Amino acid sequence: MFTEIGHYALILALAVAAAQAVVPLVGAHRGDRTLMAVGRSAAFAQFLLVCVAFGALLHAYVTSDFSVANVAQNSHTDKPMLYKVSGLWGNHEGSLLLWIAILSGFGAAVAGFGNNLPAALRARTLAVQGMIAVGFTLFILLTSNPFERLDPVPLNGNGLNPLLQDPGLAFHPPFLYLGYVGFSIAFSFAVAALIEGRVDAAWARWVRPWTLAAWVFLTVGIGLGSWWAYYELGWGGWWYWDPVENASFMPWLAGTALLHSAIIVEKRDTLKTWTILLAIIAFSLSLLGTFLVRSGIISSVHSFASDPTRGLFILALLLVTVGGSLVLYALRAPVLKSGGLFSAVSREGSLVLNNVLLATATGTVLLGTLYPLIADALNLGKLSVGAPFFNAVFVPLAVPLAAAMALGPLLAWKRGNLMRALRALRPAVAAGLLVAVGTLVWGGSASPWWAALGTGLAAYLFVGTLTETAERVRLFDVPPAASLHRLVHLPRSAYGLLLSHLGLALVIAGITGSSAWKVESVQTMRVGETVVVAGFAYRLDGVEEARGPNYVSARATFTVTKDGRPYAVMQPEKRLYMQPQRPTTEAAIVTTWLGDLYAVIGDANGPDGFVTRLYFNPLVPWLWAGGIVMVLGGLVSLSDRRHRVGAPARAHAALAVNSVARGA
């Protein structure tokens, strides 16, 4: 019953989305406020209807209603509740429903929070949002209906891939989608601006918080996925350059570029056409990500079972959406007036450099991801591109990017003083060199040359970013109390810059440390035996059988000592899930300041011997900490009052009221 209501609600949502796509556009064209207002109501109605559909499918999952084919294929009564719920988006149909739910949620948010947008811009933005919704709702209804029934009803479901039964991965897709779909708002704003033929500072101020929110979500999503790979796949790696990982990384890079170029539009009223293009690209790459995962056109571990009609449909959707917006761009972008000029050495100049490097990085990842496909189509031979390519190309791009990241904020708008900025960076350069030399000296003979480059770069960026804040509060120029006062009153966006750039410095340190000095030891251990890895002595105390809700596992207990003193007890598991039958490894991880102790138990080997894998993963905790700090930076910046569109206007209004009151 609920299921049919859900299906019906989704069909209604399609009709509402169609109205939302057309009526406000006509209204904006004619200047008819009544027609424009339809966009707002339609966005709310569409969100409500999609929520009903989503709720219906969720109900089927929670109650394990196996008469619904989607539930029967992906759930099982034995699963813990969390994974019954996350099973909803652990498959193609359900994840698309989540996609649409988030899309309509963002649409409703623009409708709800956009009261101070010009009516025509809001109407057009909502209309574009409606068009995207029509495309995706049609896709789901025509090719991927999650509400199909099964007859006869099976007694139990097939279960969810045990690798996916994990808290990190339960929340990974929703965050990723919040990021992907969040860029649809920037896209809709860009297309609306192209239709209007007008982009100004106010436009950039409206777009930035939405882009920032999407960027924060995407960062969390990528981080969760990477963290999951780290502890669940059981060998301590956290990034594989897999096509599907790249698919989430490309919109992240483009979105990061967009965040920075929107600053230029807002402050200096220039670089508009480029910013519009970036907004289109960021969302196009999100769609491409969806396409690559769904179509099975590129083989990847992440691919869901593919079906050619779906692939073709989503390719058409991709080409219409991206193609349509780019046609509009080709026609209207030349009309947009560009604003202020600036010299190459200036804040704008450094942001342009940032954009060029990020765009090149995006293009590189895109090329590497699609190359096998292109080479095959051209009969150049069948090639595959792996980590070696990406590492070789990505590192040379990251170095100048980090170098410019510390320098840029120290330059003034319009025309900066390079010598002054470089002077201010002396502590940062000194710190970088010191750490690099220290790395060369104490890194040990096994340490590769680029380890010094990485750690030096991280230290330089860290200190350079602190320098920028120190300059802002005029540390040492004015009395400490005055500096503190300035620090407290810095705009939140300045804290955003500080935190996100510091976060990246930590990430660079983490990447370098974990790739350069990882220690691993694989052996067969008998119970009672001790192995020393990176100064930590692991004694295998025993392996016992344990039982979970839907698995049995062999759980090992290691007592770890350092310098003879007890340090930690670690219990890695090897699980065998019942439905579907599949083994998974659950690594035991103990986090220290300098790295992770990481233990994995393997198969039994001979009488009371077990294969064990023990690692020390240096600086990996820094990687996660850096990611969290970057996200915090985004959140703090998001809370800046200047982003709460209209906040200054409201303050003015309050002031006016006050003066009127005083006058009276």
Add this chain to the structure above:
Amino acid sequence: MRRLVYALPLLVLAVVGVFFFVGFDRDPKLIPSPMIDKPSPAFAVPGLRGGDGTVGNARFGGTVTLVNFFASWCVPCRIEHPLLMELARAGTVRIVGIDYKDKPEDALGWLRQLGDPYTVIGADRDGRAAIDWGVYGVPESYLVDRQGRIRFKQVGPITEDVWRTTMLPMIKELSQ
């Protein structure tokens, strides 16, 4: 001229779109290999491990062989690996590994860590042998019969399903 610049992104999309469209006919998982029923391509690569010697066609024949292209940097290989270990343990088929575009020390570490199911392993460092074999990407596996002809190609990890329904029956038939 200025207008042309703004149409450039559209052009890029058109090109990419064409490739996608062509890509549909060339689904990496469905494409029939032109190598099927042909003798395995001639190649010779150095061995990866100490005792492997030179690995080439001369090493095939006599018995049914599973030729498996893999790499330590390849994620799907990691997924496939437990199955290969099981096959090696059961001894159903001789498994020859070709380590594709990989550093030998990485590959050896990988095998130490996950176990080594291979009878011999060749190191195809520049990917030449893989091109001759028409490898799309790693992992990819070929069944070579007793006469040294390729009889089956699996693109991507060998799944339990493919193994049970296609490869195992074929190996049984070819071994008779």
